[in-house]
Amino acid sequence: MKINHIELKNFRNYKDCSVDFAPFINIFIGKNAQGKTNLLEAIYILSLSKSFKTKVIEEFIYFNEDFAKIHGRVNSHEKDIDLEVVLSKYGKKAIINHKEIKKTSDYVGYLNVVLFIPEDLMLIKGSPRLRRKLMDMEISKISPIYMYNLNKYNKLLKERNKYLKMLHEKHRRYDEYLDVLSEQMARLQVDLIKKRIEFVDLLNDISSTMYDYISLHKEKLRIEYKCIYKDLSYEGILEKYQKNYQRDISYSQTVDGLHKDDMLMSLDDKDAVAYASQGQQRSIVLAIKIGLLELIKKEIGEYPILLLDDVLSELDDVRKTKLLNLIQGKVQTFLTSTSIDGVHHQVIDMAKKIMIEDGQVKGESNGRE
Numbered sequence: 093m094k095i096n097h098i099e100l101k102n103f104r105n106y107k108d109c110s111v112d113f114a115p116f117i118n119i120f121i122g123k124n125a126q127g128k129t130n131l132l133e134a135i136y137i138l139s140l141s142k143s144f145k146t147k148v149i150e151e152f153i154y155f156n157e158d159f160a161k162i163h164g165r166v167n168s169h170e171k172d173i174d175l176e177v178v179l180s181k182y183g184k185k186a187i188i189n190h191k192e193i194k195k196t197s198d199y200v201g202y203l204n205v206v207l208f209i210p211e212d213l214m215l216i217k218g219s220p221r222l223r224r225k226l227m228d229m230e231i232s233k234i235s236p237i238y239m240y241n242l243n244k245y246n247k248l249l250k251e252r253n254k255y256l257k258m259l260h261e262k263h264r265r266y267d268e269y270l271d272v273l274s275e276q277m278a279r280l281q282v283d284l285i286k287k288r289i290e291f292v293d294l295l296n297d298i299s300s301t302m303y304d305y306i307s308l309h310k311e312k313l314r315i316e317y318k319c320i321y322k323d324l325s326y327e328g329i330l331e332k333y334q335k336n337y338q339r340d341i342s343y344s345q346t347v348d349g350l351h352k353d354d355m356l357m358s359l360d361d362k363d364a365v366a367y368a369s370q371g372q373q374r375s376i377v378l379a380i381k382i383g384l385l386e387l388i389k390k391e392i393g394e395y396p397i398l399l400l401d402d403v404l405s406e407l408d409d410v411r412k413t414k415l416l417n418l419i420q421g422k423v424q425t426f427l428t429s430t431s432i433d434g435v436h437h438q439v440i441d442m443a444k445k446i447m448i449e450d451g452q453v454k455g456e457s458n459g460r461e
């Protein structure tokens with residue numbers, strides 16, 4: 093999978109911009125605050141119709157303009173595809189081959205990306221919400237039905253919490269409507285959790301091998317799904333809900349569910365949250381990101397594209413070299429950097445360099461020029 097070309101209109105600090113990309117490594121080079129990350133963000137939005145930075149649409153639109161447009165030409169499974177996202181005060185429009193797509197789950201999947209940003213280092217020691225977000229995002233890329241059912245589950249969860257709050261405030265006991273919501277949530281969770289477990293098992297297989305390579309065979313990485321339920325059948329999940337109706341009403345909250353699950357990581361069976369050093373955390377995140385590239389390739393038959401925002405400066409020379417070796421000649425990669433002066437690797441030498449200055453492409457060069 094490759095993105096060959098992008099055009100931006102009124103997107104962030106780009107008034108009008110059009111760039112062709114190289115099939116493997118593209119580096120956006122420029123001083124701070126010139127628009128390198130904005131260009132990466134545009135590719136990301138083209139992929140998922142949402143950003144990794146904000147949900148506020150106005151922030152994407154060039155100051156004082158009415159709309160922003162991102163258009164890209166993608167090649168996937170040897171077919172050319174036109175993707176377009178238009179952002180305005182009326183909302184967001186996602187378009188494939190000039191046809192508007194209403195459901196996000198129908199749009200996602202034509203351009204798959206794996207993103208690696210410095211904040212991802214929080215994945216190990218940060219809140220479980222970050223790890224759930226990673227699982228949900230990545231499974232959604234390979235399974236539109238997962239994304240569709242997860243959205244349904246999240247809507248039901250919101251509705252159930254609102255209802256619990258009302259019951260609590262009016263000092264009422266559970267009723268049939270709470271039964272209906274609980275049944276629907278239990279039914280959806282059976283498949284959603286199964287899919288998460290399958291995904292984490294696969295990620296564990298691939299990422300533990302990657303970790304072994306990155307860490308020079310020092311420790312063994314293990315990733316496991318941590319589920320709140322012991323019995324994963326529909327009846328088992330529903331019974332747990334029914335047993336805890338009174339507790340949920342008094343907390344005005346659905347205490348159990350996949351929205352509380354987690355992904356556990358350990359090194360030589362020691363919990364990474366408690367014991368992993370900074371360097372080990374970097375290696376785990378790197379192993380997970382490379383693992384995701386391989387996992388997506390396994391599921392859909394093509395490598396996704398890789399977006400690295402300011403990541404080279406976060407990695408030491410050994411990890412940098414390992415990463416560049418692994419993606420060399422396989423994965424179309426976009427990276428941002430203020431300078432590549434200190435980075436010595438043939439991947440960097442051969443890359444397409446795109447100079448960014450004040451929301452404009454000020455120069456392009458290929459290879460060793």
Ligand SMILES: Nc1ncnc2c1ncn2[C@@H]1O[C@H](COP(=O)(O)OP(=O)(O)OP(=O)(O)O)[C@@H](O)[C@H]1O
Nearest residue numbers: 104105124125126127128129130151152153154155
């Ligand atoms: N809606 C917008 N309209 C115009 N300019 C914007 C808009 N949103 C962001 N910008 C500008 O974009 C610039 C930031 O761009 P970006 O985050 O891509 O920088 P960068 O080149 O990646 O820098 P760094 O190296 O510091 O990360 C800022 O100058 C900001 O004011």
